[in-house]
Amino acid sequence: MTELVLASASPARLGVLRAAGLDPKVIVSGVDEDAVTAGSPEELCLALAEAKAGAVSRTLNEGLVIGCDSVLELDGVAYGKPGSPEEAVRRWRMMRGRTGRLLTGHCVKDVTGGGTAKAVGSTVVRFGTPTDDEIAAYVASGEPLRVAGAFTLDGLGGWFIDGIDGDHGNVLGISLPLLGRLFAELGVPVTSLWR
Numbered sequence: 174m175t176e177l178v179l180a181s182a183s184p185a186r187l188g189v190l191r192a193a194g195l196d197p198k199v200i201v202s203g204v205d206e207d208a209v210t211a212g213s214p215e216e217l218c219l220a221l222a223e224a225k226a227g228a229v230s231r232t233l234n235e236g237l238v239i240g241c242d243s244v245l246e247l248d249g250v251a252y253g254k255p256g257s258p259e260e261a262v263r264r265w266r267m268m269r270g271r272t273g274r275l276l277t278g279h280c281v282k283d284v285t286g287g288g289t290a291k292a293v294g295s296t297v298v299r300f301g302t303p304t305d306d307e308i309a310a311y312v313a314s315g316e317p318l319r320v321a322g323a324f325t326l327d328g329l330g331g332w333f334i335d336g337i338d339g340d341h342g343n344v345l346g347i348s349l350p351l352l353g354r355l356f357a358e359l360g361v362p363v364t365s366l367w368r
């Protein structure tokens with residue numbers, strides 16, 4: 174059986190993969206995300222995904238390594254995790270009532286064969302219109318500070334997301350259909366990885 178490694182500290186990503194029949198080993202990449210720059214939000218999340226997968230794959234002799242990175246794109250700007258409660262409030266007052274894209278860069282490195290497959294998943298997110306008090310309560314929960322774009326679909330943030338167009342897993346942090354296509358590109362049928 175091919176060893177599968179998730180180069181991510183994200184509980185959401187691990188949960189999506191485990192629920193879908195995979196049981197990856199988790200090796201956090203430790204990549205300094207601030208050290209990576211790119212020309213567009215798509216290029217940024219892809220470069221970060223590849224940096225994470227690459228950093229972990231260099232420590233291994235075999236296996237398939239998955240790296241991901243998510244950002245919210247709004248008006249061409251990439252937003253990761255808010256660095257403070259004040260930033261989270263500012264962002265929500267900007268986001269509410271608007272539509273953005275949650276972009277997740279995906280990279281799979283085949284350590285054994287030496288191949289790399291990568292792509293960006295994009296999901297349109299339509300934000301609700303929480304009041305200032307609701308935003309304050311949501312930020313006080315601490316949840317927005319831990320996630321890219323300062324919102325979740327499957328947590329308290331779900332009260333304030335009116336809808337999405339596209340893959341919901343991509344918003345959680347990893348898109349199964351996209352990941353399956355990357356595995357296929359590397360000659361690995363996803364069904365061969367199911368537990």
Ligand SMILES: Nc1nc2c(ncn2[C@H]2C[C@H](O)[C@@H](COP(=O)(O)OP(=O)(O)OP(=O)(O)O)O2)c(=O)[nH]1
Nearest residue numbers: 181182183185242243320321325326327344345346
């Ligand atoms: N449960 C959940 N998590 C979300 C949602 N949106 C974003 N996230 C999480 C997934 C990732 O853990 C995090 C995105 O930040 P990153 O892509 O930098 O990953 P993170 O720093 O968590 O781990 P990593 O850098 O991969 O080790 O936000 C959501 O709707 N639900």
